[in-house]
Amino acid sequence: MSGELKGLLEAAREAADTIEAWREQGFHIRVISHLDADGLAAAGIIGRCLYRLDLPFRIRIARWLNEEVVRELAEEPKNPLIFTDMGSGYLELIGQELPGTPIIILDHHPPVGEAPEGVVHVNPHLFGVDGSREISGAGVTYLVAREVSQDNRDLAYLAVVGALGDLQDKYGDRGLGGVNEQIVRDAEETGRIKRSLDLLLYGRETKPIHRALAHTTNPFLPGISGEEDRCLALLSKAGIKLKEGDRWRTPSELTREEKESLFSLITEHLLAQGVKVDRAFKLIGTVYTLVREKPATPLRDGREFASLLNACGRLDRAGLGVSICLGDRTHALREAQEVLDEYRRKLMETMSWVFEEKGRLQERENVYVLHGKDQISERLVGTVASLTASNMPGAAKPVVAYAYVKDEGLAKVSLRMGPGCPPIDLGEVARIAAEACGGMGGGHDVAAGAQIPLEKVDEFLELVDRLVGERVGEGDTQA
Numbered sequence: 495m496s497g498e499l500k501g502l503l504e505a506a507r508e509a510a511d512t513i514e515a516w517r518e519q520g521f522h523i524r525v526i527s528h529l530d531a532d533g534l535a536a537a538g539i540i541g542r543c544l545y546r547l548d549l550p551f552r553i554r555i556a557r558w559l560n561e562e563v564v565r566e567l568a569e570e571p572k573n574p575l576i577f578t579d580m581g582s583g584y585l586e587l588i589g590q591e592l593p594g595t596p597i598i599i600l601d602h603h604p605p606v607g608e609a610p611e612g613v614v615h616v617n618p619h620l621f622g623v624d625g626s627r628e629i630s631g632a633g634v635t636y637l638v639a640r641e642v643s644q645d646n647r648d649l650a651y652l653a654v655v656g657a658l659g660d661l662q663d664k665y666g667d668r669g670l671g672g673v674n675e676q677i678v679r680d681a682e683e684t685g686r687i688k689r690s691l692d693l694l695l696y697g698r699e700t701k702p703i704h705r706a707l708a709h710t711t712n713p714f715l716p717g718i719s720g721e722e723d724r725c726l727a728l729l730s731k732a733g734i735k736l737k738e739g740d741r742w743r744t745p746s747e748l749t750r751e752e753k754e755s756l757f758s759l760i761t762e763h764l765l766a767q768g769v770k771v772d773r774a775f776k777l778i779g780t781v782y783t784l785v786r787e788k789p790a791t792p793l794r795d796g797r798e799f800a801s802l803l804n805a806c807g808r809l810d811r812a813g814l815g816v817s818i819c820l821g822d823r824t825h826a827l828r829e830a831q832e833v834l835d836e837y838r839r840k841l842m843e844t845m846s847w848v849f850e851e852k853g854r855l856q857e858r859e860n861v862y863v864l865h866g867k868d869q870i871s872e873r874l875v876g877t878v879a880s881l882t883a884s885n886m887p888g889a890a891k892p893v894v895a896y897a898y899v900k901d902e903g904l905a906k907v908s909l910r911m912g913p914g915c916p917p918i919d920l921g922e923v924a925r926i927a928a929e930a931c932g933g934m935g936g937g938h939d940v941a942a943g944a945q946i947p948l949e950k951v952d953e954f955l956e957l958v959d960r961l962v963g964e965r966v967g968e969g970d971t972q973a
Contacts, residue, residue, distance in 0.1 A: 555812035557807075559577075656800070685786070694776075711881050782795070878895055892909055
């Protein structure tokens, strides 16, 4: 075991001991987590851990942590708080507003400042482990649950879903690595997950083949993504049978020969569109099948499970996602599938809008700016920024996307690294620029976010462009 992992596990042990002490004292636990797939998976893991301890708890899901949220928590009875997938970027705020409250922070975002006295802080960055690539918020929460009891190893699959939702599949064959690899092995050993190499078509377990192809956005396939009629024509040209009797076949049922034929035609199509062939190879990667979930449901495939959770969080139905992570496979799952369909429709419409005209993306000296304004939902802007950055051919500049949150007088901003970007810390850039504009920001080196006053958008964008340029210049100088 590496020293880094040993330190992280020791911190997880401290958090587990603290939870055990709370149980002995008969506390009621408050859990607050982020609304994305990773945050909901983390909430599900800690919820099931506390339930098994017979500890009463309440889960609250937040789209971000700010002064308003923390002050609301401060006005409640001082029952213990567990933050999952958030908290590390707001240590000073937590210390100021929640003195004397028993707190555990289980996060993977880079910490800003020092944890207040008495706060148990479990974060991979404190031990030299990269929280943007090697472990997610759900993964950190899982390590704590596993320290509470080895029986909780059966929750490893939820940590895998959280990591996939946070797009940490950046290792070979689009797989998970780092500490996530150990978590995947736990999930395999407990009979929850099976790995294989396959085409990463969206809805591979649930969608008709043509619809799965049309709904695939990572990578975004120009002329295919969002175009069901063209997908039908492509599949017909490949000689792929779409139905078995009256039933539509799904991508998981394709034979090896059919997959090879389909991949070849997709490659030809992209070349005809002027898209580099390496885009097509992003379609091949590691599939994480949740073998105990029913076939033909969105929970059977790890990435689709993550998409379902993300959809619930982004479309203001986070409670459905948490319920599913806690084990509900009845009405919550049925409702969540409808939410997922709506989310995918909105996302496809938005991505088509982004790539429809080159003018949607403004190229500045050091960044690309996607002016979402009222055209992109603030609940989609993070996903759209990620997909845009990952699908910019040869992009050597980060993507900065923003959308208005008019009811709060804010703009929500997401910053994402593309595959060709030089290594700089976008989380630091977001934090410095946001604070200079009277807002709050932070995040990972490759993915960050901010909330800023609406009237400060132009100033923020100019500052981000300058800060990115300075950091790229520093890297060139060091090289």
